[in-house]
Amino acid sequence: MPATTVTREVYYSPQQMFALVADVARYPDFVPNWQMVRVRPLDDTSYRTDQVVRFGPMRHTFTSTTSLQAPDRITVTSSDSPFKTLQLQWHFAVADDGGCRITLVVDFELKVRAFQAITSILSRESVVRMVDAFEHRAQDLYGPPNHASHE
Structure with a gap:
């Protein structure tokens, strides 16, 4: 599946938005869809997160690693089931109007086709x-x- x-x-x-995403x-x-989260710090700029997400009647548990590069980037990766690979790249930049330009890039590959239901949470519509x-x-x-926000 191509990156979204x-x-x-x-x-x-950008600092405010970075803080929201980092929390x-x-x-x-x-x-x-996020039901449960347990954060385990690794050092001052990274942590592991155990999380449970729900897709309709199905629940999936996986662990991710998050790297913080304040105030402009957060990278989340996982190779825990159901993902062969998962990468979320958050970028925060000062917008022309003084606000924040947020860019989120989501790229993933599933280990098993039986987990296709999980693609619904990572579809473009769900990322939006x-x-x-x-x-x-x-x-x-x-x-x-x-000011009004815009996409």
């Missing part, structure tokens, strides 16, 4: 919904933006 890229400009700072422990509170969830979370935590 979603870019969005929001009127929050994986809160994902079950606002990210669709994930970015939407972070934008809404920013509004909840930081207040409404002064």
Whole structure:
């Protein structure tokens, strides 16, 4: 499956958006399909995350490794079942209007075709919904933006 890229400009700072994405422990509170997360720090800039995601009646548990390069990049990787490979690249840059340009690139390959149901959460539409969830979370935590967000 080809990589999916979603870019969005929001009127929050790159530091604010970086902090939201880095706070994986809160994902079950606002990210669709995330049910449980357990974070295990590796060092000051990386951690392992055990997580449970639900796709309809199916639940999948997997572990990922996250590398933080504040304030502009977060990389998430996994080769834990059901993934042969999984990579999420978050990039945060100052937008022309002073807000943040978020780019999320999701690339994955499944180990077994029987796990095809998981592709629904990583489809382009679902990746857009994930970015939407972070934008809404920013509004909840930081207040409404002064300018309209746009994709």
